[in-house]
Amino acid sequence: MSTRVLRVLGAAAVGMGLATGPAAQPALGAAVKAPASRPALVCSVQPARPRLGHAVHWEIRARDLPPLPLLQASQLGRDWLLQGQSGESSAGPGGHEQILDLRLYPLVVGRLRLPGLGSGSARCPPRSLRIAAAQAGQAPRYIAARVATAGATVGQALRIELDLASSGGLSWEPATVHSDDGILRALNTLDTRVAAQGGIEVLRQTWSFTPTRAGDVSIRFGLLRAHRFGELLVYPAGTLRWKVRPLPAYWPEGWPVGHARLRIEPAPTRLELGATGVLRARLAGAQVGRRALLAMLRADAHAPGLRFGTPRLRRLSASAHAAPEWDIELPWRARGAGRLAYPELRVAYYDPERGAPGLALADWGSLRVHDPRPLRFALAWLAVGGLVLALAMLRLGLRLAREACCRARWRRIARRGDAGALWRLWRQARERGDPRAVSLRAWVEHARCGRRGVRSPELDRLIEHEQERLYAAPRRS
Numbered sequence: 339m340s341t342r343v344l345r346v347l348g349a350a351a352v353g354m355g356l357a358t359g360p361a362a363q364p365a366l367g368a369a370v371k372a373p374a375s376r377p378a379l380v381c382s383v384q385p386a387r388p389r390l391g392h393a394v395h396w397e398i399r400a401r402d403l404p405p406l407p408l409l410q411a412s413q414l415g416r417d418w419l420l421q422g423q424s425g426e427s428s429a430g431p432g433g434h435e436q437i438l439d440l441r442l443y444p445l446v447v448g449r450l451r452l453p454g455l456g457s458g459s460a461r462c463p464p465r466s467l468r469i470a471a472a473q474a475g476q477a478p479r480y481i482a483a484r485v486a487t488a489g490a491t492v493g494q495a496l497r498i499e500l501d502l503a504s505s506g507g508l509s510w511e512p513a514t515v516h517s518d519d520g521i522l523r524a525l526n527t528l529d530t531r532v533a534a535q536g537g538i539e540v541l542r543q544t545w546s547f548t549p550t551r552a553g554d555v556s557i558r559f560g561l562l563r564a565h566r567f568g569e570l571l572v573y574p575a576g577t578l579r580w581k582v583r584p585l586p587a588y589w590p591e592g593w594p595v596g597h598a599r600l601r602i603e604p605a606p607t608r609l610e611l612g613a614t615g616v617l618r619a620r621l622a623g624a625q626v627g628r629r630a631l632l633a634m635l636r637a638d639a640h641a642p643g644l645r646f647g648t649p650r651l652r653r654l655s656a657s658a659h660a661a662p663e664w665d666i667e668l669p670w671r672a673r674g675a676g677r678l679a680y681p682e683l684r685v686a687y688y689d690p691e692r693g694a695p696g697l698a699l700a701d702w703g704s705l706r707v708h709d710p711r712p713l714r715f716a717l718a719w720l721a722v723g724g725l726v727l728a729l730a731m732l733r734l735g736l737r738l739a740r741e742a743c744c745r746a747r748w749r750r751i752a753r754r755g756d757a758g759a760l761w762r763l764w765r766q767a768r769e770r771g772d773p774r775a776v777s778l779r780a781w782v783e784h785a786r787c788g789r790r791g792v793r794s795p796e797l798d799r800l801i802e803h804e805q806e807r808l809y810a811a812p813r814r815s
Contacts (some may be wrong), residue, residue, distance in 0.1 A: 344649065377402045379460030382453070389470050390481060391446050391564075391571045393421065398438040405455040406438045417450050418573055419443040419561065424605065443572040444469040444562075477504050480538050483559065483578045485552075486658055487688025491583045494626040495596035496547045497525075497660035498557060498578070503542040507566050510541055516562035519582075522557070525658050546660040548625055554583035584690065585660040589695070589793055594631075594687035596661050598624035600696040605702040609677050611709045617668040619700045624660050624687045628653075634685055635666065641681040643674025675709040737788070744787035752796035776805065 380399040388394045400406055405427075411420045423440040444450055447469050454464040456675050471478040480503035487496040515522055525544040549555050560576030585595065603618040621631070628651055635649040647669040654663040672678070680702035689696045751759050760778075769773040774784040779801055785792045 351797060356718075361628050362655070363579040367549060370705070377458055377460050378464055379403060379455070379457055380451075381462035382463065382466065383467065386469055386547075388444060389473060390444055391573045392443075393558070393570070393572075394442045394444060394467070396440040396442055396452060398455060398462065398728050400436040400438075400457055400460070402433040403436070403460055406436050406457055408438075413453055414442070415453075417444065417446050420635075421446055421570070421590050422574070425526060445574045447471045475544075476673075481562065481573060483541075483557075483575065485580055489583075489596075490549070490580060491595060491690035492549055492552050492585050493625055494547070494548065496594060497662035498545040500543045500559065500575070500660060502543070502562065504539050506540040508571070509565045511563045511565075511690060513543055513562055515545055515557055516560070517547065517550055517555070517557045517709060519555035519557075520547050522547050527659070538678050540566065544658070545661075546662075549582040552582050554579060555582050559709050561717070583632050583690070589688050589744050590630075592627050594624035594626035594685060596624035596687060597696065598622075598626075598681065598685050598687040599689065600685060600698045600700040600703060602700045605680060605705070606706045607703070609672050609705060609707050611672055611707055611711075613707075614669070614671045617666075617670065617680065617702055619666045619683060621664040621666060621685060621698070623661050624685070625700075626664075626685075626687075631664060631666075631685075635668065638683050639670075641679060643672065643676070644670045644680070646670045646681075663718050672707045675707050676679060677704060677706050679704045740789035741790075745790070745792070748785075748792040748797065749788065752800060754815040755796075756805075757800065760800065760804070778808075 372706070377400075377649065378401045382397050382399075382486055384395045384397070385392075398406060406425065408423060408425070409420070411418075412419055419442065421441045421443055423438065423439045425436065427434065427436045429435070437625040444467075450467050450469055452465040454463045475483075475736075480501065483498070483500045485496055486495070486499045489627050490496060498515070502513075503506075523546040527545055547557060556577050556579045558577050562573045562575050564571045564573070577728075601620045601622070605617055606615055609615070631651060632649060635651075639646040639649060650667040651668070652665040652667075654665065657663045666683070671804060683700035685695050685700075688694075747759075750756070751763075764775060764778055764781055765779055772781070775781040782793060782797065782801055783791070
């Protein structure tokens with residue numbers, strides 16, 4: 339019976355088509371080719387098995403719906419990091435289509451919820467995702483933070499270490515830290531690679547943290563970002579919490595806290611009076627302010643025979659230690675002679691490990707200062723005496739040389755019988771007005787070469803011959 343009814347209805351439909359004719363066929367074909375589109379909203383998540391640290395792509399596709407608004411981070415909650423989102427739209431024969439792509443990073447392990455979305459009459463229900471700590475069969479990423487300094491007392495410089503796994507081509511960005519309970523300072527150990535528990539190679543980042551109050555303190559680490567072959571990975575680091583003990587009531591505020599160590603540079607042991615020098619030392623291991631350290635130095639910079647100037651302090655900025663290091667310089671001048679002692683530099687500190695005060699000492703020993711003034715006075719007198727003696731010897735030498743030249747000249751006149759030279763000397767004496775040059779013999783008898791006379795048998799014969807020649811009567815022919 340049912341089959342017969344279907345045949346009748348089919349024949350009737352064919353008859354109606356033939357009756358309508360060709361004019362009605364295009365409208366019927368158009369109705370078949372362009373069915374009416376319906377609004378739709380489709381939400382999909384990739385990858386299917388998300389992991390901590392890796393990005394999750396949430397794609398939202400809307401067709402023939404009002405424009406999709408951009409999502410806010412507050413809509414996702416604290417367990418998701420909205421790294422970025424992008425949208426695009428297109429229009430075609432199938433209708434108007436919109437695509438919103440969100441890049442999310444899970445911040446906890448376990449089940450996380452993506453909120454439901456709605457636009458117009460379409461809606462995506464809330465979705466639950468299971469976030470794995472690592473890929474199946476692999477260990478989770480190694481991230482560990484700790485306080486590496488024992489004691490944990492107010493005012494003590496603590497070393498904070500953050501170890502991050504560095505294997506697998508990971509390149510970590512410097513981590514950020516925050517705390518409202520003390521003073522943070524980054525240490526220059528960013529590139530330090532060490533072996534952690536189980537022989538894992540880690541990248542260790544370190545900070546110096548000085549708590550300013552006792553009780554429960556905390557350090558908050560920002561999100562840890564790493565790059566691997568161009569892919570951004572984001573991991574949560576959490577918060578480091580521990581307890582800090584107060585300082586004893588008897589310990590003065592601002593004084594050193596920590597196990598202080600003093601290293602000194604050798605000082606000179608022999609100097610002259612009035613010489614200057616600088617005592618140098620380096621303080622490490624204790625947290626102390628500039629003002630308190632200067633007060634300690636001024637109290638100890640005293641020694642008999644030495645005068646000290648204002649101490650000089652320089653804080654080393656490139657130190658890898660939790661507590662700052664100070665370069666100490668004590669300029670001085672020697673004002674007394676004899677054996678003197680350098681002052682002892684004493685730095686009192688509170689040792690949190692022992693829970694008791696301690697004392698760091700710097701002793702440069704002693705020196706001998708000699709007064710060079712008596713020696714210089716004696717040397718000056720010796721120099722003056724030597725100069726006078728030299729001048730006297732020079733004068734004596736010149737006089738002896740003149741006397742020797744004088745005697746040699748008279749001997750030469752006498753030996754050669756040089757009457758011309760004798761007459762010239764006598765004439766020069768008369769021209770000078772020598773009263774002894776009245777006669778040749780009288781002048782020669784009084785002539786001297788120093789204290790010695792110039793007469794000799796040869797000279798007497800020459801004078802006798804010249805006198806006979808000068809005063810003898812002329813011969814008659």
